[in-house]
Amino acid sequence: MRLDELSSVDLKKRMTEKPVIILPIGGTEAHGGHLPLCTDSAQPEKVADDAAKRVGGLVAPPLRYAFHSSTRNMPGTLTLGFETTRMVVQDILEALVQNGADKLVVLSGHAGSSHLVALKQACAAIVSGHPAVKVMMLSDYDLARDYPMDQTGDGHGGLVETSRMMDIAPGLARKTEREGHYVSHGFMIVPDPETSMPSGYVGAAHEASAELGRKINEFIVDRLVEEIERSFGVGQ
């Protein structure tokens, strides 16, 4: 259930049960011509809704902005700064703690390494300030990577992401005509990182299917539920 569907009175009552709160963090980011800008938002929101149902948790209102580096110059990417990202997530978590939350899961659909560092710093500040609060932080792609299939060379907007979106939002996502390739700049920091992805995506998005996406999405939810049950000692 979504936390903001409750009334103030009902939320206060519900929080006395100390439910797990999942905060989905997405983004608004270019994902080639075949996927919507909400791709990184739709995935963790779907996973959060499904996992929360199974662990009796609540889903906090999602954040649909993130820190983007490699796609920041592409049309449609709306990036926050690194510090803004860290601070907005820290403020949201702090507000949840003030409302009685003590089991928090930050689930990011955007898996950019710098973005994840910003989230990790926000989470670290919360556990430092509130030692009784437990915080888990991960990207759903940390779990997708364990899905048993060859994912070599697959990346942004590729086979896994396109398949997952064809399952979650069939009206918004479609497979591509050809594979997308990554162009390396070696160790160079370049002003036009989008040139690493000439087609806007990386991987075999032409082989994507809703059926594969459904299996991967179910796998991710199962794994997240396992992690929540193990780490917070909750479950049915």
Ligand SMILES: [Zn+2]
């Ligand atoms: Zn993505």
